[in-house]
Amino acid sequence: MTTQQIALVKSTWSEMIVLEQDPGIYFYDKLFSIDPSLKALFRIDMTEQARKFIEMITYVTFKLDRFDEVLQDAIDLGKRHHQYNVPTGAYKTVLVALIATLKENLHDEWNDDAESAWKLAYGKLTHAMITGNKD
Template sequence: MTPEQITLVKESWEKVKPISEQAAELFYGRLFELNPDLQSLFSGDMEEQGKKLMTTITLAVTSLDRLDTILPALQSLGKKHSAEYEVPDSSYATVGEALIWTLDKGLGEAFTDDVKEAWLLTYATLSEAMLSGTESAA
């Protein structure tokens, strides 16, 4: 990722944070619309789950310029999702699609092609790190 792409992601995420509760609702609604089978992986309070999601994304976004510091945590998170929650590796593409859709809805006109490209690269980088953790769990 270029410094400019990191800046685009960070600046756009700052615009999402004030609407994080609605963004989480949009995200999970879209995720379950894309793949209803994933809903069975969530048995707890979805409002609390949404807060965890937003906190995790915030941590990842604020760490983009020092990815090496969070890669072990991402790999561990991927391992946990695979081993404990039985999240299929194939769901990562669906999650990415739901995230990009949510950002588009939440940011509106501010979700430019450059911002979208930066987020696609960000998600690919983060999800690849998580998936590398699932490989070590196998």
């Protein structure tokens, strides 16, 4: 990822986490509307799950320029997803829900450059997670 792409991901995420509506709840609502079968994978309160999702995305987003520092965490997250029986195909569905969440909440701040940057960032994260998911 270029420095500009990383800055774009960081700036758009900074806008997301200060929205009045909880972006984590919005994301999971979107995810389950796309694939309701994924809801069965979650055994904890969705408010808690949404909080964890926001924390994880925030953590990775602000370390994109030092991704090697979070690489093992991403692999470990993939291992946990494997234990939870998360199908590898769900990562694509999550991407669709994440992009929709960003686009629908950021309005004028969202554009093709932002979408491309987010897809690259998500690709880095999921590559590491899928590596862990296969272990």
